Amino acid sequence: MAEIRIQGARKEFGKVVAVKDVDLRIQQGEFVVLLGPSGCGKTTLLRCIAGLEQLDGGRIYFGERDVTDLPVRQRRISMVFQSYAVFPHMTVFENIAFGLRMQRRPDAEIQRRARSAAELLHIEDLLERYPAQLSGGQRQRVAVARAIAYDADVLLMDEPLSNLDALLRLEMRAELKRLLGALKTTVVYVTHDQVEALSLGDRIAVMRSGEILQVDAPLIVYDRPTAHFVGSFIGNPPMNFLPAQAVDGGAAARVEDTLIPLPGPIADALRRAGVSDLWLGIRAENIEPLTEALPGALPGRLLVAEPLGSHTLLTVQVGQAAIKVNAHPDAAFGADQPVWLRLNADKLRALDRASGRAI
Amino acid sequence: MTRRPAPPASRRLSRALVYLAAIVIALYIAGPIYLVAVLAFSPRDVVYGYPKPIVPTQISLETMAFFINSYGILDSVKNSVIVAVLTLGLSLAIGAPAGYALARYVFRGSDIYRILILSTRAFPVVILSIPLITAYITWGLDDTALGVALLHTAMALPTTILVTSSIFVGVSKDLEEAAMTMGCTRLGAFRRVALPLALPGLAASAIFTFVLSWNEVFAAAILTIQNQTLPARLIVQLNQSPIPFRFAGGLFILAPAIVFMLFARRYLFSLWGVKLR
DSSP, rough: OOEEEEEEEEEEEEEEEEEEEEEEETTTOOEEEEOOOOOHHHHHHHHHHHHHSSSSSEEEEETTEOOOOSSSSSSSEEEEEEEOOOOOSHHHHHHHHHHHHHOOOHHHHHHHHHHHHHHHHOOOOGGTTTTTGOOHHHHHHHHHHHHHSSSOOOOEEEEETSSHHHHHHHHHHHHHHHHHHTTEEEEEESSSSHHHHHOOEEEEEEEEEEEEEEEHHHHHHHHHSBBBHHHSTTTTTTTTEEEEEEGGGGEEEETTTEEEEEHHHHHHHHHHTTTTEEEEEEEEEEEGESSSSTTTTTTEEEEEEEESSSEEEEEEEEEEEEEEEEEEETTTOOOOOOEEEOOGGGGGEEEETOBBBBB | OSSSSHHHHHHHHHHHHHHHHHHHHHHHHHHHHHHHHHOOOSSSHHHHHOOOOSSSOOOHHHHHHHHHTTTTTHHHHHHHHHHHHHHHHHHHHHHHHHHHHHOOOTTTTTTHHHHHHHGGGGGGGHHHHHHHHHHHHHOTTTOHHHHHHHHHHHHHHHHHHHHHHHHHSSOOOHHHHHHHHHTTTHHHHHIIIIHHHHHHHHHHHHHHHHHHHHHHOHHHHHSSSSSOOOOHHHHHHHGGGGGHHHHHHHHHHHHHHHHHHHHHHHHHHTTEEOOOO
């Protein structure tokens, strides 16, 4: 168990910069998720932490240890691969015991710890089997058991659930959270699945094009994205972004022809920044759809209503933008009807339209 | 699911044609081998007789024994084995690391390297034979098993490298990396994970090399005088030998190739229940 400090980490593949001067500090025992679309550099960053890739710049520390130039085996990490990388020529037991054997532990200890790791993952009945005789979900469990069977300072996971089918993924996600929470290991977890990131992480680091855009607790990343990209990448549906103009020194925003009053902190920030072209960001569940006009409510036209059981997802055209709104499942909305949207001012985000960053 | 299934009648016909073609090819190859085998295990008078039997009438080791006990045969078998084992060892020792490098590392010019490997086969041994012999004589390698083995290694290397590279491509890089995260050095990860997984394929490749060397005639014939390998001796003797000698010799020299086919079939394609390639 150790704190991880990444300082100015940089990794280039030819002309492509996969990781651009990333700084990140991960507390001891913390579960941090690296989240981003494919090709954003999240796996490369993880492999740099593991030592499977050498940094082109910057340093990585585990606690007080500078591991930047250490080979993989001396970093005291364990890793779960997307492909599981379970050794096909060894039994499940030998797979799990591999790390302990490499540390030359006494035989009794190997037996005991490999078995207890297997029990944690509920695969103690499979110990004599070969991986070819296992299902994908069982192989996944072997991979995790193998990674937690020996003492490592840091546990690294590279999209461990992405090869499981949907139902198994849900089950395994909850189980991983319980298991890793109990182990109190420092975990760095890579995924492109925002739901996985929200459900698992103590903090989420959202990455794009080799840079970390925001590192925060899941609900903060969800509610208060610091960048347009973060809001549109996280959440289902993604955050709505309305083009707006700041008026009255930031006290209100004009969307189309409607004036929307802004809460004090945003108004202050807008005045200080002196920005007038804005994105107003708001989540679907923070918009109330109304059937008649109300002061401060945005007029729009309903395009589609999709009943989803727990709520009905409305798509509303406001000016040029298509806005997603969650409506109560019992509310009756018909296509093409005019609707007015009341935005929950406390949940509004104001972003600079030029930079895409929050103000 | 998008392709419409062909009408059953024509599909059955095309399937029948495939089987027919397979049977014809199998007979074309296996037929002569079978006939040679029948006569190689028939007694001498049957071999001399006419018409020759299609099914064995009497089984006897007389013909084989006659061949094996002929003057110089055992010596040349011994030479053949020595040369083939040397070739196998040398080509694996040089070829497997090269194949591994091609499979694992992206390096500048790796495509050109691949073509260069193959281009070594573009120079016929016939053209190289005179310079080779003079060079061998200066180095004192003429008429030695090592000399023949070196040339056989040169001939086997392109296939060894390309085959081993495709074997190592089939062993996922993740497996070695996983071993490294658990405390293996790069070499240790190779030895504990990649090598055992590649072993059946490497064995098949090794036997292929063995058979190549065992069957190679030209280089063996020009490079040796006293210490001939079996094919080099047979090429000289077969035409002037009695018929039983020819059948027995033919089968004897075929045998390793047949064993290889049986072995490779089993190990080249399947590996711990997982398809490797």
